[in-house]
Amino acid sequence: NAGVTQTPKFRILxxxxxxxxxxxxxxxxxxxxxxxxxxGMGLKLIYYSVGAGITDKGEVPNGYNVSRSTTEDFPLRLExxxxxxxxxxxxxxxxxxxxxxxxxxxxxRLTVL
Amino acid sequence: xxxxxxxxxxxxxxEAETVTLSxxxxxxESNYYLFWYKQPPSRQMILVIRQEAYKQQNATENRFSVNxxxxxxxxxxxxxxxxxxxxAMYFCAFKDYGGSQGNLIFGKxxxxxxxx
Numbered sequence: 111n112a113g114v115t116q117t118p119k120f121r122i123l124x125x126x127x128x129x130x131x132x133x134x135x136x137x138x139x140x141x142x143x144x145x146x147x148x149x150g151m152g153l154k155l156i157y158y159s160v161g162a163g164i165t166d167k168g169e170v171p172n173g174y175n176v177s178r179s180t181t182e183d184f185p186l187r188l189e190x191x192x193x194x195x196x197x198x199x200x201x202x203x204x205x206x207x208x209x210x211x212x213x214x215x216x217x218x219r220l221t222v223l
Numbered sequence: 224x225x226x227x228x229x230x231x232x233x234x235x236x237x238e239a240e241t242v243t244l245s246x247x248x249x250x251x252e253s254n255y256y257l258f259w260y261k262q263p264p265s266r267q268m269i270l271v272i273r274q275e276a277y278k279q280q281n282a283t284e285n286r287f288s289v290n291x292x293x294x295x296x297x298x299x300x301x302x303x304x305x306x307x308x309x310x311a312m313y314f315c316a317f318k319d320y321g322g323s324q325g326n327l328i329f330g331k332x333x334x335x336x337x338x339x
Binding site: 141143150151152153154155158162166168199200202204209210211212214216217219 | 229232233256258266267268270273314316318324325326327329330331332
């Protein structure tokens with residue numbers, strides 16, 4: 111199992127550009143999440159999904175969009191990037207077979223200049 | 224809404240000694256899970272230890288153990304025989320047992336440095 115994979119690992123965007131952060135898991139988990147981690151802070155929930163076709167907002171959803179067309183993939187879309195979106199982004203997943211452990215991807219460091 | 228508080232932004236310990244990281248949380252739920260995650264410089268989030276609130280026995284994983292005080296809403300992590308590889312950010316996290324979202328709520332973290 112590869113677990114949770116994220117691409118890219120690093121990215122620099124200019125203000126107003128758009129991009130998609132990719133996330134894939136191969137553990138057949140129903141639940142998937144996007145968190146952001148700002149310096150000196152814990153992780154905050156952006157969006158989550160409880161299964162294919164079902165998504166909902168978390169604590170800090172503004173400026174982002176998600177989709178979940180398959181169990182494996184949960185991409186995060188940034189439209190009109192702003193400096194406030196400079197952060198490290200983590201994708202995570204868990205399922206009823208994971209004993210409540212959330213598995214995290216390696217993170218994407220995004221800088222918006 | 225649940226909150227998690229880690230009151231120690233930074234701590235340091237000598238190699239082979241013991242250190243305790245503090246965490247308090249606030250919730251009105253009676254069933255939940257608590258976790259400690261480690262984040263080394265590589266950025267990868269690694270589960271260290273978990274505790275189910277309905278279990279009175281404190282969880283242990285090799286050199287890592289917790290002191291879970293449900294009434295006080297306290298969940299501290301003890302690292303025994305500290306090793307250089309324990310140098311990392313440590314995050315305390317809460318998960319509601321019956322919540323439909325299933326997400327984790329994190330504290331701000333404690334940066335632990337293990338000195339040789």
